[in-house]
Amino acid sequence: METEQVLARLRGLGRRLTRQRSLVVEAILAGERPQSAEGIYQRCREKDRGISYPTIYRTLEMLVEAEVVRKLHFGGSKYWYEAAWQREHHHHLVCLECGAKEPIMVCPRELIAREAQRNQFKVLDHQFEILGICKDCQGR
Amino acid sequence: METEQVLARLRGLGRRLTRQRSLVVEAILAGERPQSAEGIYQRCREKDRGISYPTIYRTLEMLVEAEVVRKLHFGGSKYWYEAAWQREHHHHLVCLECGAKEPIMVCPRELIAREAQRNQFKVLDHQFEILGICKDCQGR
DNA sequence: AGATAAATGATAATCATTTGCAAGAAGGTG
DNA sequence: CACCTTCTTGCAAATGATTATCATTTATCT
Numbered sequence: 298m299e300t301e302q303v304l305a306r307l308r309g310l311g312r313r314l315t316r317q318r319s320l321v322v323e324a325i326l327a328g329e330r331p332q333s334a335e336g337i338y339q340r341c342r343e344k345d346r347g348i349s350y351p352t353i354y355r356t357l358e359m360l361v362e363a364e365v366v367r368k369l370h371f372g373g374s375k376y377w378y379e380a381a382w383q384r385e386h387h388h389h390l391v392c393l394e395c396g397a398k399e400p401i402m403v404c405p406r407e408l409i410a411r412e413a414q415r416n417q418f419k420v421l422d423h424q425f426e427i428l429g430i431c432k433d434c435q436g437r
Numbered sequence: 438m439e440t441e442q443v444l445a446r447l448r449g450l451g452r453r454l455t456r457q458r459s460l461v462v463e464a465i466l467a468g469e470r471p472q473s474a475e476g477i478y479q480r481c482r483e484k485d486r487g488i489s490y491p492t493i494y495r496t497l498e499m500l501v502e503a504e505v506v507r508k509l510h511f512g513g514s515k516y517w518y519e520a521a522w523q524r525e526h527h528h529h530l531v532c533l534e535c536g537a538k539e540p541i542m543v544c545p546r547e548l549i550a551r552e553a554q555r556n557q558f559k560v561l562d563h564q565f566e567i568l569g570i571c572k573d574c575q576g577r
Numbered sequence: 578a579g580a581t582a583a584a585t586g587a588t589a590a591t592c593a594t595t596t597g598c599a600a601g602a603a604g605g606t607g
Numbered sequence: 608c609a610c611c612t613t614c615t616t617g618c619a620a621a622t623g624a625t626t627a628t629c630a631t632t633t634a635t636c637t
Contacts, residue, residue: 405545
């Protein structure tokens with residue numbers, strides 16, 4: 298059901314439906330948490346060897362534009378991707394030990410709105426991620 | 438005065454004082470706002486041609502460890518560096534049009550503390566940056 | 578000044594991502 | 608269905624930012 302909806306949306310935006318795009322959409326939906334491009338590539342390859350990195354990246358970029366996927370970064374050198382429409386807007390607790398990315402629903406939106414108004418700044422986006430050690434990793 | 442303090446601190450950490458390190462420290466202090474490694478490289482080169490990228494990066498990393506410099510990223514592919522000790526802890530309004538990085542003093546620290554406690558998460562760091570269009574760029 | 582360990586620069590490597598382009602496939606049309 | 612146009616793909620190479628290697632130079636200690 299979900300995959301179909303996304304593909305229909307792409308279709309609506311004038312994009313063609315290809316085997317590769319279906320794979321990427323399925324991979325994104327299959328993951329509960331943010332995934333790296335490499336992770337998505339691996340997941341797609343398990344199903345079908347016929348997909349390459351450039352296509353992964355191009356498709357992800359397309360999905361970000363279609364607002365189906367959110368592109369995140371947590372301080373490292375790579376980006377992370379997650380389905381944007383499965384959940385409400387959210388942020389994460391990022392464990393620097395095991396890499397876990399636990400979603401949290403709190404958001405400093407009022408603070409952002411106030412500060413923006415004060416500076417006559419037009420807000421388009423914001424970054425908010427909490428980095429540290431998760432419960433599991435604290436006990437070694 | 439400030440450069441000397443920083444260099445003395447490095448000395449205290451067992452680091453040797455070199456012409457190149459002085460250049461980097463001066464460059465960091467000369468900039469009011471976050472600077473990229475490239476920007477720092479250029480600034481150093483204007484004073485003295487004898488400095489290379491590897492040294493820039495190594496020195497910046499050292500300064501980050503010495504907690505003299507903060508390493509930031511705003512969603513792009515590069516890191517930004519700013520003097521950590523000139524100001525209090527702060528975040529930024531990042532203009533996606535002109536690249537301006539305006540410091541703001543508000544911080545969702547209570548929210549972070551609450552959420553961490555709720556999840557038994559040990560906070561080590563956090564990202565918080567507001568992205569959008571600055572006042573100047575709004576009027577085209 | 579001389580010894581020693583640390584720091585540097587040149588060069589090459591790395592990592593994640595993007596681009597150029599020829600070949601292949603999607604979807605509208607007759 | 609066959610055809611045509613245009614979009615997509617994969618390969619290979621390019622890119623941008625940063626890091627590693629290693630021989631040479633230099634700061635600091637004695």
